[in-house]
Amino acid sequence: MVHKHKLVAAAVAVVVVEACDMMVVADMDRDFCGSDMLLFSSKRLVFIKEFDECSSGNHGCDHICVNTLGGYRCECRIGYELHSDGKKCENACGGLIELFNGTLVSPSFPDLYPPNKNCIWEIVSPPQFRITLNFN
Known part of the structure; x- marks a missing residue:
């Protein structure tokens, strides 16, 4: 099952797609792929609330x-x-x-x-x- 989460990191829109134990974060600069720990240790993410x-x-x-x-x-x-x-x-x-x-x-x-x-x-x-x- 694939779960999609909406995030905004450092004022740059990103989309997180989570499948099994892997997470992929795509932003305008590059893609990151790895486990939760590797993902969050590879880039500082600042989360703000998405406005509906x-x-x-x-x-x-x-x-x-x-x-x-x-x-x-x-x-x-x-x-x-x-x-x-x-x-x-x-x-x-x-x-x-x-x-x-x-x-x-x-x-x-x-x-x-x-x-x-x-x-x-x-x-x-x-x-x-x-x-x-x-x-x-």
Whole structure:
């Protein structure tokens, strides 16, 4: 089993990955690997508390806030995807429509259509019905 711990050492973000009796500390300068005693004797680590930006409620995420080391990211519930602003959630692009009427909206509307975005809609109707699309 692998355990991940979040640490900040001397104001440099590090991630500790612990598996069995070995620990690996990765920072911007170099990697350290060894037992607990070797690890802590090879470098002086100053620990400070990681701040949970999600707990403040000021993150601005529509659905889900995920705390990360030194920051946070927003995620959306199933059926939604993250808007290009990285905070708002919008209906997932594309899908199946089997209703007698409805509305399709461009992703990120009214903002510009995002680059490299492909939306595929499947519109199904009973036989002898006509499908009409009106663009505004």
